[in-house]
Amino acid sequence: MTAPDLAQRSRAAVWHPCTQMARLAQVPPLPIARGEGPWLIDTDGRRYFDANSSWWVNLFGHSDKALHDAIKAQLDTLPHVMLAGCTHEPAVRLAERLSARTGGALGHAFFGSDGASAVEIALKQSFHSWKNRGQPEKREFVCLQNSYHGETLGALSVTDVQVFRDAYDPLLMRAHIVASPDARRGNEAEALAAMRALLAERHAQIACVIVEPLIQGAAGMVMYSPEYLRGLRALTREFGVHLIADEIAVGCGRTGTFFAWEQVAGAAQQHSHRGTETQRRSAPAQDWPDFILLSKGITGGTMALSLVLTTDEVFDAFWSEDVTRGFLHSHSYTGNPLACAAANAVLDRFDAGLLDDTRAQAARLTRAFAPLAPRVAHLRQRGMILAFDVPNAPPRFAETFHLKARAHELLIRPIGSTVYLMPPYLIDDATAAFLAEAVTATLNDVLA
Ligand SMILES: *Cc1c(COP(=O)(O)O)cnc(C)c1O
Numbered sequence: 001m002t003a004p005d006l007a008q009r010s011r012a013a014v015w016h017p018c019t020q021m022a023r024l025a026q027v028p029p030l031p032i033a034r035g036e037g038p039w040l041i042d043t044d045g046r047r048y049f050d051a052n053s054s055w056w057v058n059l060f061g062h063s064d065k066a067l068h069d070a071i072k073a074q075l076d077t078l079p080h081v082m083l084a085g086c087t088h089e090p091a092v093r094l095a096e097r098l099s100a101r102t103g104g105a106l107g108h109a110f111f112g113s114d115g116a117s118a119v120e121i122a123l124k125q126s127f128h129s130w131k132n133r134g135q136p137e138k139r140e141f142v143c144l145q146n147s148y149h150g151e152t153l154g155a156l157s158v159t160d161v162q163v164f165r166d167a168y169d170p171l172l173m174r175a176h177i178v179a180s181p182d183a184r185r186g187n188e189a190e191a192l193a194a195m196r197a198l199l200a201e202r203h204a205q206i207a208c209v210i211v212e213p214l215i216q217g218a219a220g221m222v223m224y225s226p227e228y229l230r231g232l233r234a235l236t237r238e239f240g241v242h243l244i245a246d247e248i249a250v251g252c253g254r255t256g257t258f259f260a261w262e263q264v265a266g267a268a269q270q271h272s273h274r275g276t277e278t279q280r281r282s283a284p285a286q287d288w289p290d291f292i293l294l295s296k297g298i299t300g301g302t303m304a305l306s307l308v309l310t311t312d313e314v315f316d317a318f319w320s321e322d323v324t325r326g327f328l329h330s331h332s333y334t335g336n337p338l339a340c341a342a343a344n345a346v347l348d349r350f351d352a353g354l355l356d357d358t359r360a361q362a363a364r365l366t367r368a369f370a371p372l373a374p375r376v377a378h379l380r381q382r383g384m385i386l387a388f389d390v391p392n393a394p395p396r397f398a399e400t401f402h403l404k405a406r407a408h409e410l411l412i413r414p415i416g417s418t419v420y421l422m423p424p425y426l427i428d429d430a431t432a433a434f435l436a437e438a439v440t441a442t443l444n445d446v447l448a
Pocket residue numbers: 114115116117119148149150151212217218246247248249295296
């Protein structure tokens with residue numbers, strides 16, 4: 001099978017995600033044969049550095065042996081069993097370990113199968129818990145400008161990226177869309193004031209606010225401060241509204257801590273003695289959000305899995321002899337043992353001190369990309385996400401950049417005029433230098 005054949009067959013038979021299929025002749029999909037560490041290798045043997053971790057999921061590169069071993073062992077024991085009426089060790093262990101990482105503040109884990117399903121679950125749980133507590137009128141949702149929470153109808157209702165949303169707008173629930181913080185504009189205080197105004201007026205009707213902590217990913221890696229989130233937590237407590245932290249993209253160590261929220265919840269401890277992980281985890285329950293959503297990196301790019309972590313308070317609202325007050329939601333693959341085994345193997349890496357290493361990796365990226373700063377706008381980074389904006393980007397910049405990068409052994413997909421790296425946690429000095437050179441060379445080609 002030669003490369004063009006596979007791309008050709010794909011064009012005919014596979015409807016590609018997030019793709020205008022009419023463009024596929026000009027932008028043929030790369031026919032990937034296998035993956036090795038950060039590299040993807042195509043059917044002609046050419047290699048590409050997976051700079052966006054295959055849509056932000058692939059934490060340890062491709063074909064990671066420890067993850068594969070964990071999945072293989074589980075495959076030979078119990079590949080699947082339903083999680084209603086049955087339970088199994090990998091799910092229980094995973095739920096316990098994630099709860100422990102919040103100091104028990106979010107001690108109840110509900111399983112879904114991808115990010116969007118976790119968003120649906122959290123929105124339903126928030127609404128239903130208020131209803132069970134005698135406040136059925138709390139049924140409105142709040143999200144931030146430019147937010148992205150997935151593309152099923154409920155998740156799209158709290159998403160504010162026009163290109164994904166506009167076609168379906170007539171079908172969507174009417175969420176409140178509030179000004180978002182953006183460090184490039186330094187508008188965090190203003191954004192909080194707008195949130196305060198909305199909550200003051202509508203809190204009796206509002207169930208929850210959903211945010212992407214620290215970084216709005218799909219908006220183009222928009223970064224903002226933990227202070228905004230601290231203010232948002234205080235506001236949502238003041239007005240009796242749930243707060244959902246969508247860590248589908250930013251969780252699992254991406255921002256330098258396992259949960260991005262640790263940089264919010266643990267701030268006091270960090271300021272006093274640059275807290276160890278344990279100190280951050282012991283942040284008061286009051287500081288945590290009511291929900292944390294995980295997916296993407298939680299299985300290290302091997303299996304589809306998502307989780308909704310929530311508090312005793314939300315959980316207890318469903319506790320009843322009455323079946324209909326329960327959370328009667330399920331997906332066929334809920335809590336799939338193979339996926340849970342993969343997630344447990346991912347957590348093993350964090351237990352073994354991975355975060356110290358990713359901090360060193362992030363510093364290598366900082367150093368390697370510093371020379372690019374004068375040529376681009378808003379070079380920014382938080383942990384293992386680095387981004388910059390390209391001033392006066394030509395039309396179809398993202399597509400052109402993506403195509404030209406292939407010649408430099410780089411698989412990368414800018415968002416609009418924002419180029420970003422969200423690489424696997426495999427950055428040594430040589431790969432950091434390679435990435436900076438490949439990105440710079442591509443930029444030269446595109447702007448030439
Ligand atoms: C990717 C993403 C989702 C949706 O996850 P899927 O697995 O693609 O459904 C939701 N929220 C955020 C912040 C994401 O980045």
